[in-house]
Amino acid sequence: MxxxxxxxxxxxxxxxxxxxxxxxxxxxxxxxxxxxxxxxxxxxxxxxxxxxxxxxxxxxxxxxxxxxxxxxxxxxxxxxxxxxxxxxxxxxxxxxxxxxxxxxxxxxxxxxxxxxxxxxxxxxxxxxxxxxxxxAGPNPLTPREAEALRAAVDGATVADIAAALHLSESTVRNYLSAAIGKTGTRNRTEAAREARRQGWL
Amino acid sequence: MxxxxxxxxxxxxxxxxxxxxxxxxxxxxxxxxxxxxxxxxxxxxxxxxxxxxxxxxxxxxxxxxxxxxxxxxxxxxxxxxxxxxxxxxxxxxxxxxxxxxxxxxxxxxxxxxxxxxxxxxxxxxxxxxxxxxxxAGPNPLTPREAEALRAAVDGATVADIAAALHLSESTVRNYLSAAIGKTGTRNRTEAAREARRQGWL
DNA sequence: CCACCCCCATGACATTTGTCCTGGCCAGGA
DNA sequence: TCCTGGCCAGGACAAATGTCATGGGGGTGG
The missing domain is CATH 3.40.50.2300 (Response regulator)
Known part of the structure; x- marks a missing residue:
């Protein structure tokens, strides 16, 4: 059995x-x-x-x-x-x-x-x-980039994400920008979609 | 049977x-x-x-x-x-x-x-x-507002949406702004989330 | 030890986004 | 008939977003 x-x-x-x-x-x-x-x-x-x-x-x-x-x-x-x-x-x-x-x-x-x-x-x-x-290669996102992207999916602003992750707003913008670049997309929403599609989030 | x-x-x-x-x-x-x-x-x-x-x-x-x-x-x-x-x-x-x-x-x-x-x-x-x-009241979104919001969910820019719906960019921004107002949210991503949650999309 | 990468942060800048006001067109209801 | 509301568009402005250059600290591997 x-x-x-x-x-x-x-x-x-x-x-x-x-x-x-x-x-x-x-x-x-x-x-x-x-x-x-x-x-x-x-x-x-x-x-x-x-x-x-x-x-x-x-x-x-x-x-x-x-x-x-x-x-x-x-x-x-x-x-x-x-x-x-x-x-x-x-x-x-x-x-x-x-x-x-x-x-x-x-x-x-x-x-x-x-x-x-x-x-x-x-x-x-x-x-x-x-x-x-x-x-498809392995996940190119660093842990922090993935976190920032995760926090961005439901429409949170940079300020929200910064508060949630205890980071400065500048850092959050840098992470999101890096994630957008690595996913080959144009904004955080597309980046989050693509990252989710790949199973990176 | x-x-x-x-x-x-x-x-x-x-x-x-x-x-x-x-x-x-x-x-x-x-x-x-x-x-x-x-x-x-x-x-x-x-x-x-x-x-x-x-x-x-x-x-x-x-x-x-x-x-x-x-x-x-x-x-x-x-x-x-x-x-x-x-x-x-x-x-x-x-x-x-x-x-x-x-x-x-x-x-x-x-x-x-x-x-x-x-x-x-x-x-x-x-x-x-x-x-x-x-x-919850009925769907407050007009058909066009709902369409614009639907087109926005996957990260499309205003230009993309305008092209897809054969509208001017100004009109699209107006629709999105109206949808944001009616859903009581802060940006198109939150608006799309809320509209979807309510089953309005 | 040095190179490399991740982490975190700042400031400047261009672009995009969201808001508000104005206006015209058209249909349906009072 | 007038009024309302949806549809469409333009302009002007503030705010948010995305990009880039720069720099310091820390850890790891060659």
């Missing part, structure tokens, strides 16, 4: 996946969580063989949780399941020690099969996506 | 929902589509009793498709199933003649039950959401 932990914020999706996996003869869903900061605790008590993690979760990102799981629960394999096949997400997932990376497109049958394969020690990644991730 | 049409762009979600609904003794999924512009054609051949529509679809919005379904397939009830419980979405869904409005949070059990209820002629809406939709 393969013990699976399921982390997914959308209730209906989570319930549907749990039911589907539960119908498989060799799979058992032993824990379900809807927030990223509940993953590690749930894994420590439920002791799953495979953790099926969404990336975009309230509380903590599935990627951060994956890294922590590697440390706290070394014999639990991580399978990332996400809406967005962003190259940077795949890269970060692999760096975090994930054993597989699935996008929510594609048929449901893939899912149970992927669970079994990661448990056998295989690495499950869509080949086309892997190529894209390798093709 | 209740005949259901399922329109949802995410493959895994679509497959999972189809399997779940298919497991109900009295429900049969007679058509599945992944794009908004396939809905009406599929409904005309499959003749469903209930159409379960996502809003954000490639090709055509589920709301537009709903309105068209009312005309082409008057005896087919529409049940909207969406990620976002935006007040404006609910309002537009009702104006489009939908019989129900579900958000993708909440348990899966709701789904089959909602299908049965709309078929019985009931209107299925989360009461809290209904209150929010009534509380």
């Amino acid at each position: 393969i013990r699976v932990l399921l982390a997914e914020d959308q209730g209906m999706m989570r319930g549907a996946l749990a039911l589907l996996l539960g119908m498989e003869a060799d799979i058992e869903v032993v824990a379900q969580v809807g927030a990223g900061d509940e993953i590690v605790a749930a894994a420590l008590t439920a002791r799953p063989d495979v953790a099926l993690l969404d990336i975009e979760l309230p509380g903590r990102s599935g990627l951060e949780a994956a890294a922590e799981l590697r440390a706290e629960c070394p014999d639990c394999r991580v399978l990332i399941l996400t809406t967005f096949g962003r190259p940077g997400y795949l890269r970060r997932a692999m760096e975090a020690g994930a054993a597989g990376f699935l996008v929510k497109d594609g048929p449901v049958e893939e899912l149970a099969e992927a669970v079994r394969r990661v448990l056998r020690g295989e690495t499950v990644v869509d080949p086309a996506l892997a190529a894209a991730a390798l093709g | 209740i005949r259901v049409l399922l329109a949802e762009d995410q493959g895994m979600m679509r497959g999972a929902l189809a399997l779940l609904l298919g497991m109900e003794a009295d429900i049969e999924v007679v058509a599945q589509v992944g794009a908004g512009d396939e809905i009406v054609a599929a409904a005309l051949t499959a003749r469903p009793d209930v159409a379960l529509l996502d809003i954000e679809l490639p090709g055509r919005s589920g709301l537009e498709a709903a309105a068209e379904l009312r005309a082409e397939c008057p005896d087919c009830r529409v049940l909207i199933l969406t990620t976002f419980g935006r007040p404006g979405y609910l309002r537009r869904a009702m104006e489009a003649g939908a019989a129900g409005f579900l958000v993708k949070d909440g348990p899966v059990e709701e789904l089959a039950e909602a299908v049965r209820r709309v078929l019985r002629g009931e209107t299925v809406v989360d009461p809290a959401l209904a209150a929010a939709a009534l509380g």
Whole structure:
């Protein structure tokens, strides 16, 4: 019996996946969580063989949780399941020690099969996506540039961002300008879009 | 046997929902589509009793498709199933003649039950959401203001928007300024965010 | 040790953005 | 009929944004 932990914020999706996996003869869903900061605790008590993690979760990102799981629960394999096949997400997932990376497109049958394969020690990644991730270089943004860009997405002004990051306004403008240059865009909004598309944020 | 049409762009979600609904003794999924512009054609051949529509679809919005379904397939009830419980979405869904409005949070059990209820002629809406939709007034943006705002979301400059809408730059700035004022925000990015949150875009 | 990169900051500058006022055109309602 | 409101446009102005040059401090690798 393969013990699976399921982390997914959308209730209906989570319930549907749990039911589907539960119908498989060799799979058992032993824990379900809807927030990223509940993953590690749930894994420590439920002791799953495979953790099926969404990336975009309230509380903590599935990627951060994956890294922590590697440390706290070394014999639990991580399978990332996400809406967005962003190259940077795949890269970060692999760096975090994930054993597989699935996008929510594609048929449901893939899912149970992927669970079994990661448990056998295989690495499950869509080949086309892997190529894209390798093709696009690594994240060129420095940590601070990425932070400034993140803070800018919802329309915050330079003053807002400076206050949030405890920086001077000049520094913020420099970071944003650098990010705009590195993304090859024309303003912070385009830069944020592109960075998000690449999975750099 | 209740005949259901399922329109949802995410493959895994679509497959999972189809399997779940298919497991109900009295429900049969007679058509599945992944794009908004396939809905009406599929409904005309499959003749469903209930159409379960996502809003954000490639090709055509589920709301537009709903309105068209009312005309082409008057005896087919529409049940909207969406990620976002935006007040404006609910309002537009009702104006489009939908019989129900579900958000993708909440348990899966709701789904089959909602299908049965709309078929019985009931209107299925989360009461809290209904209150929010009534509380917030209707969309204050004029069609052109909304268009300008839509065109601005991905970081387009005033010149870009003017070219796209065949307007002068002055006019575009006026529209954006009006939208900023009506949303009570400080710049176009915040305005676009707020308008989207309300379901006005 | 030096080169390099990240971090942080300043000031000057051009461009873009947002605001306000004015005005004309046209439709629908009082 | 007049009034209102949407649509479109121009100009003028203040504020925000983006660019660039410059400089100091710190860490890391050759």
